[in-house]
Amino acid sequence: MISSRAADSNGDPMPNIRSYLTHAAVAGLVAASAGLSTYLVLAGRMQLLEPATAQAQTGQRSIDVMTQPMPDIGREMRISVTERDPGNGSAPHRHPGHHTFGYILEGTYEVKIGDGPVRQLKTGESFYESPGALHAVSRNPSPDKTLRYLVIQVGDPTKPRTVPEQ
Numbered sequence: 001m002i003s004s005r006a007a008d009s010n011g012d013p014m015p016n017i018r019s020y021l022t023h024a025a026v027a028g029l030v031a032a033s034a035g036l037s038t039y040l041v042l043a044g045r046m047q048l049l050e051p052a053t054a055q056a057q058t059g060q061r062s063i064d065v066m067t068q069p070m071p072d073i074g075r076e077m078r079i080s081v082t083e084r085d086p087g088n089g090s091a092p093h094r095h096p097g098h099h100t101f102g103y104i105l106e107g108t109y110e111v112k113i114g115d116g117p118v119r120q121l122k123t124g125e126s127f128y129e130s131p132g133a134l135h136a137v138s139r140n141p142s143p144d145k146t147l148r149y150l151v152i153q154v155g156d157p158t159k160p161r162t163v164p165e166q
Contacts, residue, residue: 059088062151069157076157081105084147089139092165098155100129107147112137131155134165 065079089110102109103126112118114133120141121127129135140147153161 059085060090070154074156075154078151078153078155078161080151080153082149082151084140086140086142086144086146088147089137092134092136093138094132094134094163094165095129095153095155095161096132096163097159098129098131098153098161101152101154102127102129103150103152105148105150107140107145107149108142109147109149110137110139110141111135136165 060082062080062082065081066077067079068077070076084107102111104121104123106123109121109127110118111121111127113127113129113135118137119127155161
């Protein structure tokens with residue numbers, strides 16, 4: 001939460017708010033969704049990450065937190081939380097027609113998108129995948145810690161959310 005009482009060394013009473021407002025609207029959506037995920041964790045809802053809601057891949061569990069049709073723009077927004085066991089990764093894939101935003105809730109996420117470098121994102125960091133970009137690396141590099149991350153996708157509901165790379 002941003003406090004309007006905090007002042008910087010120049011006496012500006014709202015440096016955090018001004019900094020926050022310079023971020024893209026998507027950053028606000030990621031932060032709000034992270035707050036929702038934190039609420040779900042604290043409320044015990046994250047225990048719902050069970051095999052019944054899991055993706056087909058062993059060692060990875062996902063739960064859909066929210067799906068919101070956006071008929072005025074022909075899109076849909078999905079918010080989910082994914083949990084990966086130590087060392088778990090997925091094969092290269094794409095998300096056609098979907099803007100994908102991620103926010104690391106816990107652990108380290110090793111990721112490579114498109115021609116970008118392999119990055120290791122820590123708790124509190126985020127990533128973005130443009131529609132159809134190759135998600136070449138997606139894994140938990142830790143030998144002993146679980147990875148948990150929030151995923152927000154805004155996409156064309158007529159297209160598949162994930163397609164394996166051939």
